[in-house]
Amino acid sequence: TEIKVWKEFDKSRLYMxxxxxxxxxxxxxELAMHKALEGAELKTFxxxxxxSAKLFPGRQPVVKLLETLQEWLVSLPLDKIPYDAILDLVNNKMRISGIFLPRKVQWVGCQGSRPELRGYSCSLWKLFHTLTVQxxxxxxxxxxxxxxDSPQIVLQVMRRYIQHFFGCKACAQHFEEMAKESMDSVKSLDQAVLWLWEKHNVVNNRLAGDLTEDPKFPKVQWPTPDICPACHEEIKGLHxxxxxQVLxxxxxxxxxxxxLYQYTQ
Ligand code: FAD
Structure with missing residues (x-):
């Protein structure tokens, strides 16, 4: 196995x-777990x-890949697409413009103190927070x-993505329960940003002290006062x-x- 060298990072920054x-x-x-996409899964993807093609604040080749993938998906007259065809496009058809996506994962702000901790699930949260903010x-x-044309659109796509594709089925179920309860009440794009923030804190609260918690990254109510002092207030002694300010x-x-583009490949 590969020995991973710890990468120093600044937790107040976002790493590409x-x-x-x-x-x-x-x-x-994650997508490779599905041999082919059809019906609601295909629509969700x-x-x-x-x-992502419209909102991901990415480097030009990555955005180009997403745009090409989108045009290809829209233009295909098929109601069933084999995963291999998607992989082929992701891997080969875009190689002309040089690298577009890393060939392997490189976690920075999402690195865990053990390989099974953090990583992808951390990056998925960051990706969807980024998309709601964009x-x-x-x-x-x-x-x-x-x-x-709805202020909930990014959240609703996230909801369907998690439902159909997220490998952690228990997570998907929890998330769906929260979505069912209150996603409908989101009436503006700003509220969508805050909805996801609030629900992420609900998850943090539930998972604090859980076996899945990385001891180096305890689950906290975020953002902590050290990165956003103005986000916190005390009213009659209560937090x-x-x-x-949070928004x-x-x-x-x-x-x-x-x-920050440090550690990108
Ligand atoms: P994460 O919670 O993954 O957070 C990643 C980063 O996001 C943090 O480092 C911080 O920079 C930032 N952040 C933290 N809180 C907020 C916030 N409130 N708003 C904006 N940004 C924030 N695991 C389970 O065991 N059970 C579950 O039910 C479960 N449900 C999940 C549901 C979803 C939709 C997702 C994406 C993941 C879920 N997970 C669940 C995984 C879990 O939430 C963590 O992703 C995982 O434990 C890794 O935690 P982490 O320390 O990297 O921080």
Whole structure:
């Protein structure tokens, strides 16, 4: 087995290596569990690729790959697509422009102190936080894509993605319960950003002290006061969030300006 050298990183920044590794894992590992895509799965994958092509704040070759994948999926008259055909496109058809996605995962802000900890599930959260924030920063980006014009669209695609593809079935069930309960109440793109933040904290709270917790990365209510002091308030001795400040913080944390390209391949 390979010996991994610990990579120093700044937890107040977002690392493109995590987001690209997440996409790599999603397209080459998670999707590969399905021999072919059809029906609701195919629709979900198409919609995921569409929102990613429009909103992923990526490097040009990665965005180009996502756009090519999207055009190809939209133009195919098939109602069933073999996974091998998708893999072929991801691996080969785009090679002309040089590297576009890493050939292996490289976790940075998502590295775990043991290989089975963190990694992909961490990157999937970061990817969807990034997509909800990008949608709020660029509200017109999804117009004319054939997707429903709704402030919930990114969350709804995430919901379906998790439901159909996320390897952790218990996670998918928990997430679906939260979605059923309150996703409908999201009425603006800003609320969508805050909804995902709040639900992620619910998950953090539930998993604190769990076996799946990385001792080096304890589950906390996020963002902690050291990275966002203004997010925290005390009212009559009780902790409360300043949601306006949280929204501002999320919009800056998950923006292109906060991305670092260190460790990308
Ligand atoms: P993660 O929780 O993965 O967070 C990744 C990073 O996101 C953090 O390092 C931080 O930078 C940032 N972050 C943290 N909190 C927030 C927030 N509130 N808002 C915005 N950004 C934040 N595991 C289970 O065992 N049971 C489950 O039911 C379960 N459900 C899941 C549901 C979904 C949709 C997903 C994507 C994952 C789920 N997981 C579940 C996995 C679990 O949530 C963690 O991803 C995993 O334990 C790795 O944790 P982590 O320490 O890397 O932090």
């Amino acid at each position: 290596a995590d987001l690209e590794s997440g996409l790599h894992f999603l397209l080459r590992v 198409k919609d995921f690729v569409t929102i 949608a709020a920063l660029r509200p017109k980006a999804l117009l004319n894509t054939g997707l429903e 409360s969030w300043n949601e306006e 501002q913080f999320l919009k800056s944390h998950y923006s292109s300006e906060n991305l």
